Amino acid sequence: MANMKQILIVLVTLLVVSTWVPVSFSAKKPVFAARKEDITFIKCQVCEKLAKELSQQAAKKQAQISPKKITEYQIIELAENVCNLKKEEADWIMKIDIVEQGDKLELVEQDTDGQCNSECKTIEQACEQVVGYSDTDIAEYIFSSKPDIDSLVNYLCKDLTNSCRKKPPPVPKDRTPGEPFVPKPAKDAEMEKILRSMEGMPGAPNMQMYSREDLMNMKNFGNEDGDENDDEDEVDDRHFPSNLAKVMRGKESRNDDWKQKITEGLKNTGETLKRHANKVSNRLRQWWKRIKAARTNKNSNAGKLEL
Numbered sequence: 001m002a003n004m005k006q007i008l009i010v011l012v013t014l015l016v017v018s019t020w021v022p023v024s025f026s027a028k029k030p031v032f033a034a035r036k037e038d039i040t041f042i043k044c045q046v047c048e049k050l051a052k053e054l055s056q057q058a059a060k061k062q063a064q065i066s067p068k069k070i071t072e073y074q075i076i077e078l079a080e081n082v083c084n085l086k087k088e089e090a091d092w093i094m095k096i097d098i099v100e101q102g103d104k105l106e107l108v109e110q111d112t113d114g115q116c117n118s119e120c121k122t123i124e125q126a127c128e129q130v131v132g133y134s135d136t137d138i139a140e141y142i143f144s145s146k147p148d149i150d151s152l153v154n155y156l157c158k159d160l161t162n163s164c165r166k167k168p169p170p171v172p173k174d175r176t177p178g179e180p181f182v183p184k185p186a187k188d189a190e191m192e193k194i195l196r197s198m199e200g201m202p203g204a205p206n207m208q209m210y211s212r213e214d215l216m217n218m219k220n221f222g223n224e225d226g227d228e229n230d231d232e233d234e235v236d237d238r239h240f241p242s243n244l245a246k247v248m249r250g251k252e253s254r255n256d257d258w259k260q261k262i263t264e265g266l267k268n269t270g271e272t273l274k275r276h277a278n279k280v281s282n283r284l285r286q287w288w289k290r291i292k293a294a295r296t297n298k299n300s301n302a303g304k305l306e307l
Contacts, residue, residue, distance in 0.1 A: 096110070
């Protein structure tokens with residue numbers, strides 16, 4: 001329990017660090033809705049880019065876990081997340097700009113992430129319509145056939161779905177143009193990735209952004225001395241699922257099989273938390289080093305100008 005609390009303290013500390021972000025980043029942003037009427041004009045292009053992304057992400061995953069072989073379940077996870085802007089697998093959507101070309105809409109890939117306005121939401125919805133409930137079928141095809149990109153495009157966009165069976169209709173002349181592509185500041189993009197990597201982790205529910213004062217006023221924040229007096233049979237239901245807490249409180253009445261399952265579950269949870277904490281800490285250190293380097297260069301240039 002002591003190790004678990006130390007990990008939770010680390011996570012809350014990272015939330016404190018996130019308050020360094022400029023007010024413009026943490027301020028409430030306007031909510032943009034998808035332009036559903038545009039989906040029919042871009043659906044085929046979205047499907048083609050989606051197939052390319054799935055192929056590349058599956059290959060990247062395979063390289064990461066080599067010499068192990070990628071499983072069908074891992075490919076299903078990619079297919080489930082590749083259209084969800086809250087997931088890393090959907091980062092490709094942030095680089096696409098919808099450009100008006102005569103009576104057509106063209107998807108133009110940019111070199112950097114853009115602000116997610118209505119166009120980004122529109123592409124997300126088009127992507128979701130392509131995948132639909134076919135994520136398992138797509139994953140099975142990739143896993144069993146190991147297709148190249150062209151074969152996957154034909155399967156996904158013409159065989160499995162009708163996304164590219166017909167040419168899109170011409171865009172109406174009275175269509176209101178979309179917003180321009182606005183690049184996202186690098187520090188904002190980096191911080192969003194850090195916060196997103198912490199989503200869903202115990203101790204950071206929904207990644208709610210607390211102020212520094214709120215965090216410091218939390219009960220027993222950073223009280224490491226209290227670990228020695230912890231009763232291992234008492235579990236805080238706020239940090240653990242209620243059913244797991246009930247199991248632990250009544251563990252004396254459980255058989256050895258249940259004890260083993262609970263022990264293994266806690267061990268796996270601790271290992272997962274450590275991996276997340278290390279990943280987030282590394283990203284924060286890299287981000288802070290870039291900020292310090294930029295300030296150093298700025299001060300150095302200013303000193304040269306004075307001379």
